[in-house]
Amino acid sequence: MDTHLLQELAAIVAPMPVLSTPEDLLVYECDGHTLDKAPPSAVVFPTTTEQVVAIVKLAHQHTIPFVARGAGTGLSGGALALDGGIIIEMCRMNKILSLDYVNQRAVVQPGLVNLHLSLAVSDAGYYYAPDPSSQGSCTIGGNVAENSGGPHTLKYGVTTNHVLGLEVVLPDGTLVHFGGATLDTPGYDLTGLFVGSEGTFGIVTEVTVRLLRKPQAWKTVLAFFPSAEAASNAVSGIIGAGIIPGALEMMDNLAIQAVEAAIQAGLPLDAGALLLIELDGIADGMEEDATRIADICRQHGCQGVRIAQDEAERALLWKGRKEAFGAVGRLSPNYYTHDGVIPRTRLPEALRRLREISATHHLRIANVFHAGDGNLHPLVLYDERDTAEVTRVLQAGEAILRTCVDLGGVLSGEHGIGLEKKNCMPWLFSDDDLAVMHHLRQVFNPHELCNPGKIIPLRGRCRCGAVTTDDAVTPAVQEAVAAALEGAHVRA
Amino acid sequence: MSALEGLATALESVVGNDALRTGAEVQDYAIDGVAPSLVVLPADEAQIGEVLRLAAAYKATVFPRGGGSHMSLGQPPTHVDLVLSVQRLQRQLAYEPADLTTTVQAGVCFTELQRVLRANGQFLALDPPVAATTTVGGIVATNLSGPRRLLYGTARDMLLGTAVISVDGTRTKAGGRVVKNVTGYDLNKLYIGSLGTLAILVELTWKLHPLPPGELTLGFGCAQAADLATVLPTVLQLPLRLSSLALLNAAACQAMAAQLGSTPEEAPYLLLVRLEGTPAVTQNQGQRLTEALRRAALGHPVTVYTWSTPEQAQLWEALAGLLYCEASVGLTPARLLVKVSLLMSDVPAFCQDVETLGARTGMAWPLAAHAGNGIVYVHIPIRQPEAPDVEQLLASLQALDQCVARYQGHRVLEQAPVAVKQHCQVWGPCRDDFTLMRAIKTSFDPQHRLNPGRFVGGL
Numbered sequence: 001m002d003t004h005l006l007q008e009l010a011a012i013v014a015p016m017p018v019l020s021t022p023e024d025l026l027v028y029e030c031d032g033h034t035l036d037k038a039p040p041s042a043v044v045f046p047t048t049t050e051q052v053v054a055i056v057k058l059a060h061q062h063t064i065p066f067v068a069r070g071a072g073t074g075l076s077g078g079a080l081a082l083d084g085g086i087i088i089e090m091c092r093m094n095k096i097l098s099l100d101y102v103n104q105r106a107v108v109q110p111g112l113v114n115l116h117l118s119l120a121v122s123d124a125g126y127y128y129a130p131d132p133s134s135q136g137s138c139t140i141g142g143n144v145a146e147n148s149g150g151p152h153t154l155k156y157g158v159t160t161n162h163v164l165g166l167e168v169v170l171p172d173g174t175l176v177h178f179g180g181a182t183l184d185t186p187g188y189d190l191t192g193l194f195v196g197s198e199g200t201f202g203i204v205t206e207v208t209v210r211l212l213r214k215p216q217a218w219k220t221v222l223a224f225f226p227s228a229e230a231a232s233n234a235v236s237g238i239i240g241a242g243i244i245p246g247a248l249e250m251m252d253n254l255a256i257q258a259v260e261a262a263i264q265a266g267l268p269l270d271a272g273a274l275l276l277i278e279l280d281g282i283a284d285g286m287e288e289d290a291t292r293i294a295d296i297c298r299q300h301g302c303q304g305v306r307i308a309q310d311e312a313e314r315a316l317l318w319k320g321r322k323e324a325f326g327a328v329g330r331l332s333p334n335y336y337t338h339d340g341v342i343p344r345t346r347l348p349e350a351l352r353r354l355r356e357i358s359a360t361h362h363l364r365i366a367n368v369f370h371a372g373d374g375n376l377h378p379l380v381l382y383d384e385r386d387t388a389e390v391t392r393v394l395q396a397g398e399a400i401l402r403t404c405v406d407l408g409g410v411l412s413g414e415h416g417i418g419l420e421k422k423n424c425m426p427w428l429f430s431d432d433d434l435a436v437m438h439h440l441r442q443v444f445n446p447h448e449l450c451n452p453g454k455i456i457p458l459r460g461r462c463r464c465g466a467v468t469t470d471d472a473v474t475p476a477v478q479e480a481v482a483a484a485l486e487g488a489h490v491r492a
Numbered sequence: 493m494s495a496l497e498g499l500a501t502a503l504e505s506v507v508g509n510d511a512l513r514t515g516a517e518v519q520d521y522a523i524d525g526v527a528p529s530l531v532v533l534p535a536d537e538a539q540i541g542e543v544l545r546l547a548a549a550y551k552a553t554v555f556p557r558g559g560g561s562h563m564s565l566g567q568p569p570t571h572v573d574l575v576l577s578v579q580r581l582q583r584q585l586a587y588e589p590a591d592l593t594t595t596v597q598a599g600v601c602f603t604e605l606q607r608v609l610r611a612n613g614q615f616l617a618l619d620p621p622v623a624a625t626t627t628v629g630g631i632v633a634t635n636l637s638g639p640r641r642l643l644y645g646t647a648r649d650m651l652l653g654t655a656v657i658s659v660d661g662t663r664t665k666a667g668g669r670v671v672k673n674v675t676g677y678d679l680n681k682l683y684i685g686s687l688g689t690l691a692i693l694v695e696l697t698w699k700l701h702p703l704p705p706g707e708l709t710l711g712f713g714c715a716q717a718a719d720l721a722t723v724l725p726t727v728l729q730l731p732l733r734l735s736s737l738a739l740l741n742a743a744a745c746q747a748m749a750a751q752l753g754s755t756p757e758e759a760p761y762l763l764l765v766r767l768e769g770t771p772a773v774t775q776n777q778g779q780r781l782t783e784a785l786r787r788a789a790l791g792h793p794v795t796v797y798t799w800s801t802p803e804q805a806q807l808w809e810a811l812a813g814l815l816y817c818e819a820s821v822g823l824t825p826a827r828l829l830v831k832v833s834l835l836m837s838d839v840p841a842f843c844q845d846v847e848t849l850g851a852r853t854g855m856a857w858p859l860a861a862h863a864g865n866g867i868v869y870v871h872i873p874i875r876q877p878e879a880p881d882v883e884q885l886l887a888s889l890q891a892l893d894q895c896v897a898r899y900q901g902h903r904v905l906e907q908a909p910v911a912v913k914q915h916c917q918v919w920g921p922c923r924d925d926f927t928l929m930r931a932i933k934t935s936f937d938p939q940h941r942l943n944p945g946r947f948v949g950g951l
Contacts, residue, residue: 100835100837102725102836102837103835103836103837103866105835146674147674147678149672153672157645157649158672158674160648160678160681161645161648161649170928175924176924176925176927176928177923177924177925178925180900181835182833182834182835182866182900182901182902183646183833183865183866183867184635184637184646184685184831184833184867184904185833185902185923186902186904186919186920186948187919187922187923187925187926187929187947187948187949188682188685188686188929188932188948189648189681189682189684189685190925190928190929191681192648192678192680192681192682192684193677193678193679193681193682195678195681196674196677196678197677197678213729213731215731216731236590239590239592240589240590241702242613242614242702242703242705243702244701244702281731281733282731282732282733282769282773282777283731284769284772284773284776284777285769285770285772285773288770341668341670341671341672341673342670343588343591343593343669343670344590344591344592344671345588345590345591370672373670373671373672374591374670374671374672375672408669408670409668409669409670410668410670410673410675411675412673412674412675413670413672413673413674414672414674415674416674417674417675417676425675425676428668428675428676429665429676430664430665432662432663432664433664433665433666433676434676435664436658436664436666436679436936437666437676437677437679439935439936440677440679440682440932440935441677442935443928443931443932443935444928455676455677456676
């Protein structure tokens with residue numbers, strides 16, 4: 001990047017540094033989605049909204065692409081700076097600006113780590129509901145961009161259900177406010193539209209969120225089944241009976257083996273699948289619901305039930321779930337995670353098809369997922385040093401997503417489309433559907449400087465015929481993929 | 493006029509003579525007293541597309557309509573070329589109870605849909621004040637909500653997918669049919685509450701909820717507004733499965749007197765608390781709640797009211813009736829209905845302000861709130877509904893606006909005589925996001941022909 005521009009950036013964020021040497025930039029060439037890589041031209045660390053405004057205005061003025069980045073835990077390449085753009089790293093804006101327990105509101109900066117908010121309000125008896133598995137490191141701003149979920153979203157909803165207001169720096173540097181602490185703001189729901197826009201509509205500098213009272217009681221149950229199909233049927237049975245647990249998670253045999261090897265939670269290694277079911281809320285009536293759930297599980301062939309006897313055991317059971325992805329890393333050097341969603345009732349069929357895909361492509365697939373939502377997380381195991389296997393991984397991934405779409409589902413439940421899945425968007429959306437989305441993006445981001453090249457596959461597909469950055473980035477992305485395939489480390 | 497005659501002929505060839513209203517028939521479809529030139533009731537999506545393409549060719553303004561129950565919401569239109577009703581799109585397209593989702597056409601009648609869902613032990617967890625004709629499309633377009641929003645939220649928490657016909661006749665969709673989805677921009681949120689200014693809603697996919705196993709409504713009378721500042725947080729912080737927390741002042745209670753039955757008027761504020769669960773659970777919870785409120789440090793102890801199960805249901809119906817903003821043609825509203833949004837903690841002080849404002853006009857202003865959400869409906873009575881004193885009503889509204897501004901809240905004038913609406917901002921002042929809203933409107937509807945002039949900032 002031009003030295004003069006680097007100096008201008010440095011002047012804005014001083015005394016914070018601006019990173020621009022190749023070795024410094026290496027860290028920022030990808031996020032949690034490691035198959036695509038693109039180094040930024042610089043990384044800046046603003047500490048105030050004013051600095052974000054100044055950086056964006058500078059980029060706008062010089063027509064330089066930019067992308068906001070939180071903790072970089074995203075799994076769809078949303079935080080990649082394509083076209084050699086600037087990464088605006090938001091992690092230094094990590095303060096809780098205000099807490100209002102009576103009204104159950106908090107105003108936070110986007111770089112605040114998700115879990116840190118819940119920890120900060122815990123003693124007062126509150127928490128922030130969206131709980132992605134990466135909540136120990138991912139940021140609220142990143143959650144807003146991706147509309148992140150988590151195990152407890154079955155009952156409590158995803159990020160969009162808990163964000164009430166936003167302060168946003170638009171891609172031309174204008175500062176605007178959407179929604180607020182009060183509800184039903186007149187006009188279009190720009191807060192709702194912005195959440196999940198994957199950093200393509202602007203940069204969030206303040207977030208007003210809803211806090212929830214901590215549940216009075218929990219009941220955490222593990223139920224073991226002979227097969228994933230039996231467990232799936234139990235899931236439909238529970239929801240069909242009118243019980244909405246706080247969480248309803250499934251692990252198949254491969255995942256059980258990995259978790260047991262990692263944390264020795266005493267899981268039966270011969271179980272075909274397990275359900276982790278957590279009831280939460282008021283204590284009244286919870287025992288009855290737990291009994292009903294146990295009955296339903298037994299009706300579907302459940303082989304055994306384990307109920308957490310205390311907080312320590314509950315924590316252990318959840319540890320197995322939350323660290324399952326990491327545990328799967330024991331089974332193979334690398335894995336690729338998908339995030340498709342299907343209607344709950346199609347789970348047995350989806351799991352059968354996943355087994356077929358696994359057999360056809362000679363790949364092991366572990367399943368650890370949000371069964372209650374029908375949100376699959378097939379983890380395709382592979383070794384990146386085996387290039388033929390990597391090719392099969394990509395083909396299997398496509399087959400998995402096709403399956404989700406065939407069964408009436410969608411491409412992503414919580415990880416986002418980003419760079420990773422944008423070319424699959426036409427499987428679900430017509431050119432006209434995508435054109436509406438593209439026109440909307442142009443309202444916010446007319447020059448496509450803000451996180452270009454994400455979500456919408458524009459090349460030759462958009463009726464508006466706009467000049468897009470897509471054409472420009474494709475070779476770079478191909479190169480990045482090639483680099484990835486040539487032995488770059490894919491995080492387990 | 494000849495241009496519109498041409499449009500009428502063209503429309504007739506698309507929808508047939510039966511589905512086109514002209515001449516005197518259009519009076520029934522007047523919006524704020526402005527009769528449309530034409531009314532069209534297309535049978536399906538394809539016809540809606542054709543109608544919109546014709547409207548574009550004739551540069552006609554198009555006013556979308558569901559059941560017509562809430563057409564008076566918004567700034568009065570100046571003139572209306574074409575009213576486009578989606579009421580004939582009445583099919584339930586998909587319903588898989590075990591998935592807790594359903595896909596319906598926009599013209600499906602809300603109460604009829606609830607009846608179908610109830611038969612399966614489920615419901616769409618919206619309980620807005622509606623008429624028998626109110627459609628699900630209309631509920632989305634106006635973002636209606638009711639007291640159960642405390643537990644279940646509003647349309648934005650339940651709408652999973654939408655299909656719309658754009659102003660140029662193109663059908664597009666967004667979202668999906670699954671309960672969790674981040675595939676593409678969340679246009680559902682944009683369509684909710686957009687008052688038909690962006691596109692015509694034709695298909696909606698909803699997340700459903702199981703019916704609660706039982707409900708219990710208890711009433712608590714408070715002698716003074718100041719006590720509410722203790723009572724409201726006490727109720728909200730107890731571990732309860734609380735689906736509604738309604739607050740009524742004495743004037744609102746009076747309006748509901750018939751349904752409230754034995755409720756004495758000596759309690760200036762009445763709190764209606766609705767709990768969910770099996771009978772054993774709700775009884776237990778009700779008892780604990782009552783004890784907690786009796787223990788609370790209040791200026792005056794609360795009075796506890798109980799009702800029979802049928803009476804409890806009637807109460808909530810009566811509240812809906814109180815908050816329903818009729819749009820019947822030719823009806824002269826007897827009040828201004830103002831929806832105010834505040835922080836919950838500001839509700840008690842605001843109640844007191846409303847008492848003061850009412851006293852200044854020499855009339856008590858009924859107030860009913862979804863108190864847990866900070867949503868307060870204020871009624872400003874009209875002395876002579878046949879000949880309203882517009883100046884005086886505007887002054888009352890202005891006084892209320894100043895009060896709302898002090899709490900950094902906002903308000904929508906949901907119902908008022910046209911003469912009042914013509915002289916005030918129905919949606920309140922625009923904020924710094926209005927430029928963006930206007931650009932979005934223009935992106936969807938470049939010539940501003942969909943419901944023009946009726947939405948926030950004159951969109």
